[in-house]
Amino acid sequence: MGQSRRVFTREVTPEAVNLVTDGGHSTAQVSRDLGITPNLLRRRTQAVTDDPVTAFPCEGRRKPHDEELTRFTREWGDARAGFFKKVVAAYFAKPSA
Numbered sequence: 001m002g003q004s005r006r007v008f009t010r011e012v013t014p015e016a017v018n019l020v021t022d023g024g025h026s027t028a029q030v031s032r033d034l035g036i037t038p039n040l041l042r043r044r045t046q047a048v049t050d051d052p053v054t055a056f057p058c059e060g061r062r063k064p065h066d067e068e069l070t071r072f073t074r075e076w077g078d079a080r081a082g083f084f085k086k087v088v089a090a091y092f093a094k095p096s097a
Helices: 012-021 027-034 038-050 064-093
Strands: none
Touching: 012 027, 012 038, 027 038
């Protein structure tokens, strides 16, 4: 049977990144100590250095681009649903010959 996926609390990743960036520890050492992969820790560290405000999008914190994309997707779905309602209503409103 395959291994189950490990689940970490939300605090583990930011604390691990802080150990690497502020604590002066190496990525390899922190990843070995916490039991996470070095690649994951490197990606998270890079995300924090690129954009520290939206590095960990939890609890409703999302990038403005993602929020705009969600809004456009919702509007497009509403418009498409309205169009199909009109088409179906027009189709069934025709008298049968």
